[in-house]
Amino acid sequence: MDLVTKIIVICAVSALAIFALWRTGAKDATAPQQLPYLGGGTPDTHAWQRYHVRYYSMTLLFIAFEMEMMFMYPWAVVFVEEGGKAMMEMGMFLAILSIGIVYAWREGVFRWQ
Amino acid sequence: MGLTDLLFFALSAVAIVSGWRVFATDSMVRASFLLLLSFVAVGLIIVMLAAPYIGVATVFMMAVEMMVMALFMVMFMMNPAGLNPMMMVHQHRFSIAAGVLAFAGLTAAILFTSFPENSVDPSTPVVHDLGIELLGPSMLIFETAGVTLLATMIGSVILSSRSGRFGMADQGSKPPGLEPDGEPAGRQPEQGGGHHHH
Amino acid sequence: MTLATVLIVAAALIGIGLYGALSQQSFVMLMMGLELMLNGGLLAVIGLWANTMGGAPEGQLLAIIIMAVMAVDMAIGFALVTAVYRKRQADVTESLTTMKH
Amino acid sequence: MTTFLAALLLILFLSVGFAGAAVADRAIPAFLAGQTAPSWRLSLADAVRLLQTQRIRTEAPDALLWWLAPALYLALAIVGLAVIPFGQDLVAIPSEVGIVVWGSCEALTIVAVFMFGWSANAPLALIGAYRYVAIGLPAMLLSMFVLIGAALPAESLGFIEIVEAQRTVWNVVRQPAGLILFLMLGLAISLRGPFDYASPEDLAGGVTADVSGPGLLAWKIARLTMLVSVSAVTATAFLGGYLGPILPGFVWLLLKTAVVLLVLIWAGSVFARMPPARMMSVIWTMLLPLSFLMLLVVGVELLLWG
Incomplete structure (x- = not known):
C-alpha cells in the first residue's frame, strides 16, 4: 500500500521532470536533417522491419530458467530455519535446471544462431 | 472512498484499458509494452492485497517476459510498427461476443456467489509461510515444477534452435559418423525430411 | 476494494x-491474449487468497x-x-490449413 | 516523521551522489590518461551546451516511448535507491521484499533501454537495443543469485535485515566473487564500460545515436542516477551499508557508495568490451556456475557455523 503510493509518486515526478527537460531547449531540426544516422549513408527502408534476433533461443531458455527465482526468494527466507533440508531441496531443484542449461549449451544455444 | 479505493480503481482502470489497447494499437512492440503495463498494474493491486512478494515478483517476472515478447514481436512483425494501420483479425464478431459473454458470465457468477469472509491478517509473515510451504508440504509440487521447467527448456531448445550439434535444422540433421567422414551412426533421416503433405 | 470488485x-x-486469443490472426498477438487471460487468473x-x-x-x-504456467506457455x-515459421514460412493462423486434414 | 526525514535524506543522497558521479565520470578517465583533472565546472558546462543544442529527430519516431524511456529509467533508479536504508529505521520506502523490488528495477531497466533504442526508428539505435537485451537478461540472473546469497544469512528479503545481518561479518567476506559479479551487473545496468552494449562507440552511440540536445541530457542524467543507485545497493548488500563506528549511518553509506562508484567508473574505463555473442556465452557458462558456487558456499557456511 505504502509501497504502491510512493512508487507511483516517484514515477510521476520523474516523468514530469523528464518531459519538461525533453521539451526545453532549441527548436527541432528541419526536414532534411530528419534521417537516421547511418555513418554517411542514406537508409532506404525503415529501421522497424522484421529483424532476425540472433539469440532468440537463449531468450526462451532464459524465461524458463528465470522462473526458478520465484521459488528461490521464499526459500532464502527460511533457509537458516530449515537448514540441511532446504539445502538439499534447492540443490536438487537447481541441479535439475542446470541439466537444461548444460543441454542448451551443448546444442549451441549460447552462440548467435 | 478512501485512498486505498481510489488507488485500486485507478490501477484497475490502467490494467483494463491497457489490456484492451494491446489489441487496438498498430505497433506490435507498443502492444507488448502495453501488456507489460497491464501486468504492472495488476502486480501493484496484488501488493495492495497483502501479498507483497507475489505482487512485486509479478512485476519482476513479467518485465523480462514482455521484453522477450517484444523481441518476438520484432521477429514476426506484421507491419513496420505502427506506421500503417493494422487490423489483422478473424471471426471478429464471434470473438467480441465470446469475450463479452465470458465477462458477463463471470461477473454474474461473482455477484451471485457468497464467498466466505476470512481476510488475511496483515501481520502474517506471508513470505516466510510460503517458504515453509514450499519446503515442507508442497515439496513435490516444487520439485515437479523443476522438472516441468527442465522439460520446457529442452523442448524450446529443440523446437527453436536452428543450429544443433548435428548441423542446421532445415538441412535435415545428420548424426556424426562412426569414423571420420564415414557413414552416420544410427538411423538416417529420410531424404527431404519426412512427409511433405500439402 | 472488496473481493467482488477485484x-x-x-x-x-x-x-x-x-477476445484477443480468439480474434487475432498473428501467432504472437494470439499469445498476448493467452497471457492476458492468465493475468486475470492470477x-x-x-484476491480469493487474501479475502477468503x-x-x-x-x-x-x-x-x-x-506464473510458471505463463513462462512455460x-x-x-x-x-x-519459430519451428512452424521455419518449416512453412507461416506466421498467421490461416497459413496452417494443412493441419486440418 | 521518520518517513519524512528519510525522504529528505534520499533527496540529499541523490543530489550529492549525482554531483559526485558527474565529476568523477570526467575526472577518473582523465586521471587514468595521466592528465590533470578537469574542472568540476566542465560537467555543468556540458549540461548547458546540451540544453542549447538543436534537437534532431528521425523520420517517424515513436515520440511517446522516446521520452517515456528516460523517465522510466530515472524512476527505476530512484525507486531502487528508495528501498535502501540510511539508518536502522530510516528508509524512504520500507519494504520487506526489498531485493525483489530492486530486481524488478533491474528487469524494467532492460525494458527502458530497449524502448529508448526502439523508438528512434534508426538502425544503429536498434542494433544497440538488441545487443543490450542479449547481455542484460543473463547479467540480471547473476545479480539475483548473489543477492539471494546476501539474503540467506538475514533470513529476510528486506535490505534493513540484510544490513543488520552483516554486523558480525560483511557479505563481501562471505562471497567475495559475489561482489565482483554484482559490480558487473552495475556496469551493465548503468550502461558503461565493458558491459555497455547499448551505446558503444562502434555503433556511433547506439541507443543515443539519434538523440541530441535536451533528450540526450535527460538520458545521461538517468544513467548517472542509476550509477549512484547501483553503487548504493552494492554498498548495502555487500559492504555493510550504514554500519560503521562514530559517524552517522547516512555518512557511512555515502562513503561506501562513493568507493563503489569510483571502482565502477574505473572498471568502466580500463576494461575492454568483448563481442556480444562471446560475452553472452561467458555469462551463461562461466559466471552463472560461479554464482551457483557462491550461493553454495554461503549455504554451507551457514549450515556449519550459522
Whole structure:
C-alpha cells in the first residue's frame, strides 16, 4: 500500500521532470536533417522491419530458467530455519535446471544462431 | 472512498484499458509494452492485497517476459510498427461476443456467489509461510515444477534452435559418423525430411 | 476494494484476453491474449487468497504456479511459432490449413 | 516523521551522489590518461551546451516511448535507491521484499533501454537495443543469485535485515566473487564500460545515436542516477551499508557508495568490451556456475557455523 503510493509518486515526478527537460531547449531540426544516422549513408527502408534476433533461443531458455527465482526468494527466507533440508531441496531443484542449461549449451544455444 | 479505493480503481482502470489497447494499437512492440503495463498494474493491486512478494515478483517476472515478447514481436512483425494501420483479425464478431459473454458470465457468477469472509491478517509473515510451504508440504509440487521447467527448456531448445550439434535444422540433421567422414551412426533421416503433405 | 470488485476486474481481463486469443490472426498477438487471460487468473487467485483463505500459503503457491504456467506457455509457444515459421514460412493462423486434414 | 526525514535524506543522497558521479565520470578517465583533472565546472558546462543544442529527430519516431524511456529509467533508479536504508529505521520506502523490488528495477531497466533504442526508428539505435537485451537478461540472473546469497544469512528479503545481518561479518567476506559479479551487473545496468552494449562507440552511440540536445541530457542524467543507485545497493548488500563506528549511518553509506562508484567508473574505463555473442556465452557458462558456487558456499557456511 505504502509501497504502491510512493512508487507511483516517484514515477510521476520523474516523468514530469523528464518531459519538461525533453521539451526545453532549441527548436527541432528541419526536414532534411530528419534521417537516421547511418555513418554517411542514406537508409532506404525503415529501421522497424522484421529483424532476425540472433539469440532468440537463449531468450526462451532464459524465461524458463528465470522462473526458478520465484521459488528461490521464499526459500532464502527460511533457509537458516530449515537448514540441511532446504539445502538439499534447492540443490536438487537447481541441479535439475542446470541439466537444461548444460543441454542448451551443448546444442549451441549460447552462440548467435 | 478512501485512498486505498481510489488507488485500486485507478490501477484497475490502467490494467483494463491497457489490456484492451494491446489489441487496438498498430505497433506490435507498443502492444507488448502495453501488456507489460497491464501486468504492472495488476502486480501493484496484488501488493495492495497483502501479498507483497507475489505482487512485486509479478512485476519482476513479467518485465523480462514482455521484453522477450517484444523481441518476438520484432521477429514476426506484421507491419513496420505502427506506421500503417493494422487490423489483422478473424471471426471478429464471434470473438467480441465470446469475450463479452465470458465477462458477463463471470461477473454474474461473482455477484451471485457468497464467498466466505476470512481476510488475511496483515501481520502474517506471508513470505516466510510460503517458504515453509514450499519446503515442507508442497515439496513435490516444487520439485515437479523443476522438472516441468527442465522439460520446457529442452523442448524450446529443440523446437527453436536452428543450429544443433548435428548441423542446421532445415538441412535435415545428420548424426556424426562412426569414423571420420564415414557413414552416420544410427538411423538416417529420410531424404527431404519426412512427409511433405500439402 | 472488496473481493467482488477485484474479481470483476479479473473477469474483465479474462474477457479481453479471450477476445484477443480468439480474434487475432498473428501467432504472437494470439499469445498476448493467452497471457492476458492468465493475468486475470492470477489476480483472481490472489484476491480469493487474501479475502477468503485467511493467509493459507497454498494460495500464494498457486499464484506462483500460474506464473510458471505463463513462462512455460511463452517459451514453448514461441518455440513452436519459430519451428512452424521455419518449416512453412507461416506466421498467421490461416497459413496452417494443412493441419486440418 | 521518520518517513519524512528519510525522504529528505534520499533527496540529499541523490543530489550529492549525482554531483559526485558527474565529476568523477570526467575526472577518473582523465586521471587514468595521466592528465590533470578537469574542472568540476566542465560537467555543468556540458549540461548547458546540451540544453542549447538543436534537437534532431528521425523520420517517424515513436515520440511517446522516446521520452517515456528516460523517465522510466530515472524512476527505476530512484525507486531502487528508495528501498535502501540510511539508518536502522530510516528508509524512504520500507519494504520487506526489498531485493525483489530492486530486481524488478533491474528487469524494467532492460525494458527502458530497449524502448529508448526502439523508438528512434534508426538502425544503429536498434542494433544497440538488441545487443543490450542479449547481455542484460543473463547479467540480471547473476545479480539475483548473489543477492539471494546476501539474503540467506538475514533470513529476510528486506535490505534493513540484510544490513543488520552483516554486523558480525560483511557479505563481501562471505562471497567475495559475489561482489565482483554484482559490480558487473552495475556496469551493465548503468550502461558503461565493458558491459555497455547499448551505446558503444562502434555503433556511433547506439541507443543515443539519434538523440541530441535536451533528450540526450535527460538520458545521461538517468544513467548517472542509476550509477549512484547501483553503487548504493552494492554498498548495502555487500559492504555493510550504514554500519560503521562514530559517524552517522547516512555518512557511512555515502562513503561506501562513493568507493563503489569510483571502482565502477574505473572498471568502466580500463576494461575492454568483448563481442556480444562471446560475452553472452561467458555469462551463461562461466559466471552463472560461479554464482551457483557462491550461493553454495554461503549455504554451507551457514549450515556449519550459522
